[in-house]
Amino acid sequence: MITLISSLMVFLLVVMIHEFGHFSMAKLSGIQVNEFSIGMGPKILQKETDETKYSLRALPIGGYVAMEGEEEHSENPRSFNNASILKRMAVVLAGASMNFILGFLAFTLIFSIIGYPSNFVNEVIAGSPAEIAGIRSGDIILETSNQKVKDLHDLNQIIQNAKNNSIELKIKRDDEIINLKLTPEFSKENNRYLIGINTELKHSIFKSIQYGFTRTIDMIKVILQSLKMMFSGSFKMEYLSGPVGVVQVIGQESSKGFLNFLQILGLISINLGVFNLLPIPALDGGKFFFLLIEAIIGRPIDERIEQRITLIGISLLISLMIYVTIFNDIGRLFK
Template sequence: METFISVVIIFGVLIAIHEFGHLIVAKKSGILCREYAIGFGPKLFSIKKGETVYTLRLLPIGGFVRMAGEDPEIIDIKPGHRIGLLFNHQQHVSKIIINHLDKYPDAKLVTVETADLEKDLVIKGYDSEDGELIEYPLDREAEYVVDEQAFQIAPLDRQFSSKTKTARFLTIFAGPFMNFLLAFVIFVVYFSIQGVPSNAPKLGQLVENNPAIQAGLHQGDRVIQIDEQPINAWQDIMTYVNHHPNSLLTFTIERNNQQQKIDVKTNARKGPSGKQEGFIGVYAPTKHSFVASLKGGVSQTYFWIKQELVGLKMLVTGAVGLDQLSGPVGIYNVTGQFVSQGFLIVLNWAAFLSINLGIINLLPLPALDGGRLLFIIVEALRGKPIDPQRESIVHFIGFALLMLLMVVVTWNDIQKVFLH
């Protein structure tokens, strides 16, 4: 249960931040955002603030911002349609009642001749009382009511498709960017708590039941030399110790402004190269400062972005296969392992997942943010927009292929976790 709650919280935050990026830039660009949703499926909770409905949905597997102009409008008012109209104090239409007209006795009943809810913002219709053809201007924030649910109309200049290529590009890019920003913030918090690794020739945290602490070394001791080897940096300590497994080393240290010598017998373990390496159970020293935490956040975010890109390159070139990818089951399993290791480990894992989500979304594949950005770039190169219907078909096919890939990856995860 602890793992499940952790996964829901982590992915809930990652998705919420991602979609918030889309939402805030869209609103700044003047795009009407109908809904900001976390999850898919049936609504569990919803609240409307301003012109946007904020919803929490049942399946925590994603989220979306529904922007006007991305999809066909919810209702199409055609000639001959009988509707009801409610007016504001300026005598502009404030509500268009599409059905259940009997529930709105104050509405003016009209038979539609023409309706333009995007450009001219006007409805022409025949008055039900005298049959006269009348033109009714619409308020820019007028709503149409379907099954007693209100939806704001979207004038053309409030639609996603009407915005400049730069505004659309930034709106889409803002989602992945927020994931990178979130990772940076998490790393800054992590380093503020844990401290930033330093290359100073000092001893950091000592591990219980290991040679360093057993020999009497203390955290914060400054190492001047080991045997006859001068020490100028933490890396010098690590290099010398690694090269002397199962050896008795003499540490010359400075503690409380006094020098002393301490003999330490190293242990041995197999290193990455397969050879025996010495170790004494000491972590690198750390320093605590806001500036150091900021620098650590930048360097760690850059490092993991670079590692993700290297991994993608290996996948594309065939250096690694699809069986090396992890999906929801694999991520759930790894998260469970990290949860048992403490809050700071989970914090690091959340930052990595945020970077992963940002990188994956920027891939130039249909149905992902990267695919949508690619269409905007192609539009800029062509000098004219791509047919929306064709773009929708490409995104649909891309989404189907992504779902197929998810099934394959999930099956691989199940085999790794449960069948091995």
């Protein structure tokens, strides 16, 4: 039950913020919005204003913003098809942008709660390059190879750039400045170079924002790398998850506490943002691609051609979802 509730909360938050992006940008652009719906299928609640219907529907598997003139031609001067190309592009991209913002806020809140790793050494791992070089608990790392170190993020960047080449450390120990040299070691478990220290966690809203932004960018890069591997054939289809698998993961992570809930919320939101920007018909990226072609050739693509291509895109996406659900999600349940 907790798994289901957690999954519904994540899906609703991610979908709601995505659709709110389209909705708010359409309103700001002066485009008429006929309906703003969270969920699909039968209506549970609906409130109607002079222009827009606000709906909550039974199936929490999506949502939509129905704009005048989006699916078919309209003579209404405030219709989507009569808006400028830049306004239409902004509306299409606003959904994914809001997903990135939600992910950023989730990660920023995590760092605000747990703190960020500083340059104050809290623990030295036994047998690590740091211990061999003579680093001790309580040391403050000031510089690495003549580059100032303000926190562990700065140190890690220098370590990853150095790889297995030696680096010089300037350390403050009590009132003494000490110079040490060590060589990072590659950790297969962490898939990066390490020197073997843990640092004290500190709290700062500005640092939390910085770390939240960095984590968001890192997640986008990881997702894009996975997509690149998928199209190159080096990414195995068995690693993909459909709705059943996603619900299972959300439930497992959410049961571990609020921080894990925020973590999975950020990951799901950023995944949705990146996926929606792929140039696949029926997705926001596909719509943006059509608008880009229109901007280049100076006229819209034939409506019938666009509808046929979009239908093919929808069919392929549904087929992929069914395949992943049957052969991956359900298959894992019986292992």
